[in-house]
Amino acid sequence: MELSIIIPAHNEEQNLPSLLDSLLSLVKKNSWNAEIIVSDDHSTDATASIADKYSSKHKNIRVIHRRDGNRGMGYTLREATKNAKGEIIIWTMADKSDDLSTFRKLVSSINDGYDMVFGARYIRGGSKGDLAMHKAISSSTYSKVAAFLFRMRVHDITNAFRAFRKEVFDAVTLNSGDFAISPEFAIKANLLGYRLGEVPTTYSDRKAGRTSFKMLKMAFRYGSLFRYLFLPVKKKG
DSSP: OOEEEEEEESSOTTTHHHHHHHHHHHHHHHTOOEEEEEEEESOSSSHHHHHHHHHHHOTTEEEEEEOSSOOSHHHHHHHHHHTOOOSEEEEOOTTSOSOGGGHHHHHHHHHTTOSEEEEESSSTTOBOTTOOHHHHHHHHHHHHHHHHHHTOOOSOTTOOOEEEEHHHHHHOOOOOOSTTHHHHHHHHHHHTTOOEEEEEOBOOOOSSSOOOOOHHHHHHHHHHGGGGGTSOOOOOO
């Protein structure tokens, strides 16, 4: 398996059908040997049944039903990635915030030798799109501070939209159960010597459904990651 596309989804019945249709077309257009994994995180709407219907019609779509344990994007991404079969993993959001035209650039950069490649909104050619200004300022500032402190040459580590080699995930111990998994994974991969890259992307704020992102809570979670300036980070095994 060449590629695994992972979609964490919580109550995304309004967005999931069109996203899956677009991803199926993208995979076919690029002739990728790819699986699409919908990781349904305790949804209370029709998300699970929609995913199951697509999976029954398309052999390259798998569904993970998370009905037990803690709810959160970090837990959801960790479980799905652990079970992914692809050598290259792409995380993309169910709310259709990610620009699908970026996928080819992400895969190409991994094939060029990078271990993790971010869809970056804050570099030349990228755009925050219609992301609220206060959110854009917060995320870009955090990424700049983290890049300086951890000596990373990337500019958008809070964006979960990224591609990486499965071997990187297998080597990194991740603890975050929420949105903080995005910067945590970037920081730890960098500290372990993996090669990080980025490609420009444009963000689109969700048009349907509700976000579970809480600014104050995430500010604390993100800030706590600076402890890895002093704590050792080791590869698994």
